[in-house]
Amino acid sequence: MGPYTPTDVTPAELLPQALETKVPDWAEAAPTPDAVTDWPARQAAAMVRFELDTRGRPLNPAGRTDKIGRHLGKWGENAAADAIVIAGTGANRQVLLITRDDIGVAATPGGMIEITDKTVEDALLRELLEETGVDLRGHQPVILDRQVVDDWRNTDQSWVASVYGLIQLPATVPAVGADDARDAGWWPFASLDQLEAVLTAAGRTLYAAHRPLLQAALDHLAQ
The missing domain is CATH 3.90.79.10 (Nucleoside Triphosphate Pyrophosphohydrolase)
Incomplete structure (x- = not known):
């Protein structure tokens, strides 16, 4: 099995440089999962239990999607x-x-x-x-x-x-x-x-x- 090479599907308006200028009203400001500070609370409130990887990033409970980044309002569960x-x-x-x-x-x-x-x-x-x-x-x-x-917007995170x-x-x-x-x-x-x-x-x-x-x-x- 070869290396896992997912595609980053983050749209332009959610890229870090764009968020520095304007945060869409439907999205959180965190440019990466590392900037989220309330993972324990999010895990406790989740509809479907999810874990964090060794770097503290959320793991999609449905498994790999071949996509990374964020195409939704929040990191982790939406x-x-x-x-x-x-x-x-x-x-x-x-x-x-x-x-x-x-x-x-x-x-x-x-x-x-x-x-x-x-x-x-x-x-x-x-x-x-x-x-x-x-x-x-x-x-x-x-x-x-x-x-x-x-959902078509799902990614690994x-x-x-x-x-x-x-x-x-x-x-x-x-x-x-x-x-x-x-x-x-x-x-x-x-x-x-x-x-x-x-x-x-x-x-x-x-x-x-x-x-x-x-x-x-x-x-x-x-x-």
């Missing part, structure tokens, strides 16, 4: 919340999806947890409202799991971990894409295969990182 909203049952079941503005694929509504979110459920419902206009703040999501997701919850409705409700979503709509969801086939026929692609989340929802409904 906590997100995703909403899986399902209407109807059985063969008539539908799922609410958005088109992500960053990479143009179909995905569940969701985004980064903010410091103002009191609970993960609050974060999940806030993101749902912001991206689809669907206000379900009177509902209690069923939290299915917390895991590192295969910076990654996304998501808590995802299921909300069931008797029928669809109006949804309109906003914020980070180009559009929002309901799609047939009797099975994951059916969903992907319908999306493909419409010239769309399902976000690979959300396949496990959607399958977990189907498995929960089958219990």
